[in-house]
Amino acid sequence: MRGVTMSESGTGQWAIEVDGLVKSFGGRQGDRLALDGLTMRVPHRGVHGFLGPNGAGKSTTIRGLVGLVRANAGTMRILGRPVPQQLPEIIGQVGAIVERPRFFNEFDGRKNLRLLAASIGQPAHRVDAVLEHVGLTERARDPYAHYSLGMRQRLAVAATLLKDPQVLIFDEPTNGLDPSGIREMRQTMRALADQGRAVLVSSHLIGELEQVVDSVTVIRAGRAVAEGPLAEVLGGRLSGSWVRVTDPDRAAAVLRKHGWAVAVRPRGLEVTGDLPPVAITRQLAAHDLWVEELHPIRTSLEERFLELTSTPEPFVTGPWRSV
Ligand SMILES: Nc1ncnc2c1ncn2[C@@H]1O[C@H](COP(=O)(O)OP(=O)(O)OP(=O)(O)O)[C@@H](O)[C@H]1O
Ligand SMILES: [Mg+2]
Known part of the structure; x- marks a missing residue:
């Protein structure tokens, strides 16, 4: 009791x-x-x-x-x-x-x-x-x-x-x-x-x-x-995004004009940096470029753990x- x-x-x-x-x-x-x-x-x-x-x-x-x-x-x-x-x-x-x-x-x-x-x-x-x-x-x-x-x-x-x-x-x-x-x-x-x-x-x-x-x-x-809490301590930091978009070359040019680092790769555009995904989609949509897929790239828990402990x-x- x-x-x-x-x-x-x-x-x-x-x-x-x-x-x-x-x-x-x-x-x-x-x-x-x-x-x-x-x-x-x-x-x-x-x-x-x-x-x-x-x-x-x-x-x-x-x-x-x-x-x-x-x-x-x-x-x-x-x-x-x-x-x-x-x-x-x-x-x-x-x-x-x-x-x-x-x-x-x-x-x-x-x-x-x-x-x-x-x-x-x-x-x-x-x-x-x-x-x-x-x-x-x-x-x-x-x-x-x-x-x-x-x-x-x-x-x-x-x-x-x-x-x-x-x-x-x-x-x-x-x-x-x-x-x-x-x-x-x-x-x-x-x-x-x-x-x-x-x-x-x-x-x-x-x-x-x-x-x-x-x-x-x-x-x-x-x-x-x-x-x-786990997500707060080891939660991956946003390090970039993969973007699949209707016209990758034009999209890359648009994003670069804003000073963002972009590489055109077979699986899509690799946008480097901690830009929020919404900033990317908004910018592309403003130029009639439509995002088909967007994956935020985050550092893994393991990378974060290694950083913290080394x-x-x-x-x-x-x-x-x-x-
Ligand atoms: N009885 C002991 N006598 C001398 N040194 C010790 C003793 N117990 C632990 N240590 C030392 O204290 C430090 C911390 O050891 P501890 O065993 O607490 O680490 P740990 O985080 O549990 O490591 P592991 O992941 O290898 O189990 C180490 O440098 C270890 O050599
Ligand atoms: Mg131990």
């Missing part, structure tokens, strides 16, 4: 809030800064991607959130509670896959989950519910040793759901999965978010998550470089929608 009666202020404005997190690891060559003042906001509802290249600090952050790594400075809150200090009070509402969970090879999926349920005081009937949730019911009687990587990953997700948590934290759950395994993982995350949960999922590959994340934090060298640039943010 507690989850139902807790007011919004009681759970915090965000499902997860990280402020100024600093973590250094000592090494032979001195200290290495894994987190350099990381700030992150994860909404209560939806799938939030935590994206950054290898070594950017994703796992260190996630390990910090679940109390496996102690930060040098900064604060973290989950559902409004400071962690790790108050982690015991909210641990029942948080499910996490931080490293590859250890299941028993010789036991089947169901028995593995039953053991786990018993160890965390959850009733056995939850096991069948979570197996169903991740689509493993039919293979629940197979030994874990016979599970594919994708099935193992789904069993790991099922394990996090035993407590019916409000917040889910998955560190690179798609790592090593084939395209169908990745798609299944995306569908599972989507379903969890659609039930009103917060899902924080990390990846170094934007392509694996772009279809499922609602919002993102992009991290580079231990700092957030962008955060907000060259230092000012923090980018999009307005947070209330979700």
